[in-house]
Amino acid sequence: MSQNPIVTMETLLEKCYRYIRQRELFSPQERILVAVSGGVDSMTLLNLMHRMAEGRIGIAHCNFGLRGAESDGDQRLVEEYASLHGIPLHTVRFDTEHEAQLHGESIQMAARRLRYDWFENLCNQYGYHKIAIAHQADDSTETFFINLLRGTGLRGLTGISDQRERIIRPLLFARREEIMAYAAAKGIPYREDSTNATLKYLRNRLRHDILPRLESASGNRFVQTMEENFQRLLQTQRFVDRQIDRLRHEALHDHTIDLTRLDAECLAFELYELLRPYGFASETAAEMAHILNTRAEDTDMTASGKRFEAPEWSAVIDRERILLEPRRYEPFVEELLADDDPRVEWLTVADLPDSLATPPNTAYLTADALKFPLRLRQWREGDWFIPLGMVGQKKVSDFLIDAKVPLTEKKRQGVLLSGETIVWLVGRRIDDRYKVRQDARRIVRITL
Helix, strand or coil: CCCCCCCCCCCCCCCHHHHHHHHHCCCCCCCCCECCCHHHHHHHHHHHHHHHCCHHHCEEEEEECCHHHHHHHHHHHHHHHHHCCCCCCEEECCCHHHHHHHCCCCCHHHHHHHHHHHHHHHHHHHHEEEEEECCCCHHHHHEEEHHHCCCCCCCHHHHCCCCEECCCEEEEECHHHHHHHHHHHHCCCCCHHHHHHCCCCCHHHHHHHHHHHHHHCCCCHHHHHHHHHHHHHHHHHHHHHHHHHHHHHHHHCCEEHHHHCCCHHHHHHHHHHHHHHCCHHHHHHHHHHHHHHHCCCCCCCCCCCCCCCCCCCCEEEEEEEEEEECCCCCCCCEEEECCCCCCCCEEEEEHHCCCCCCCCCEEEEECCCCCEEEEEEECCCCCCEEECCCCCCCEEEHCCCCCCHHHHHHHEEEEEEEEEEEEEEEEEEHHHHCCCCCCCCCCCEEEE
């Protein structure tokens, strides 16, 4: 971005000392777990933490198995550095792709969940008080623009926090160029992630193309201006949080929202802030606000009874209140469907309606190859079928991810099997091999 700064060997160390003291990131008695990937930022952080807190640090390295030999090379580098300097090392290998499919997450979200859960477990097991992460100033700026481009509220524009619970970020004051210069001066070994160079990812496009142009256009005040922006936005967010806390105290009691306490002009925002701890999305709050703001003037009954769902909670409009209640799920019960089950209707081609469009709980299947009794069970990892209209098989997990099925719905997703073959992903898609054909001798209509 800007021209390389002039850095003496101790400048970054002195700045880091001062930043930690000013922000009170950790005390001299606390033990620190340093998250180290093998890249320049985390290896530099490890060097600094070793010099500032020798004997009180440990290393945590995650091998996500996403880059093959590169990932293994990163791990070897960290292992060699830990051994050379006598620093306790904790390593783990994750099957990240499997975890992402299992939980219906992106690879990035799965990796984040896995590593932070593991860090917390290490702290509890080995007595670490803080977890040091190597985010730096450029990461915060990149995150700001990523959130801005993807659409976010004020909270997403305040930059990366330097501490939250056990997490601390001692390098958040430093620029990437400053870190690179220090690493070169101290001979700190590190590895480059080959994916950092590709422009396939938004963060890399910002880092290598867009942000350098903005910095050049700002007359080299870009970094200072962004830091000032972060401080203003953070102060604004803190003010808003205090107002929302006051509103929550006034309007939310016993999981009931008093709508008379809310401002009609800010209804969507206030509803979202009150509902966010219950897991409701901003889109749901906006829809709820629209219904409330457009209900008939002469009666408030038009909106009453409307229900909205979050993964763990339901919200029901009741006149001038919103009632919140936890959702309850019954365990999935496996069933057998015999050929004389009342939910199975036997038809011929002549009996078929003009259109085979059906509600989600109904399916038409060619029965010639079906083996009764059919079995209804919950889907399992590894299940696959050939979705109607496709020529190749697809894992059920991948189908649900592509369909953006919420996690709570995935837990209740059923499959109907003939023998060991899935014939219907219930409520979503039948298997192409069992679709109705003109030459079918027997057809069944199944309603579940």
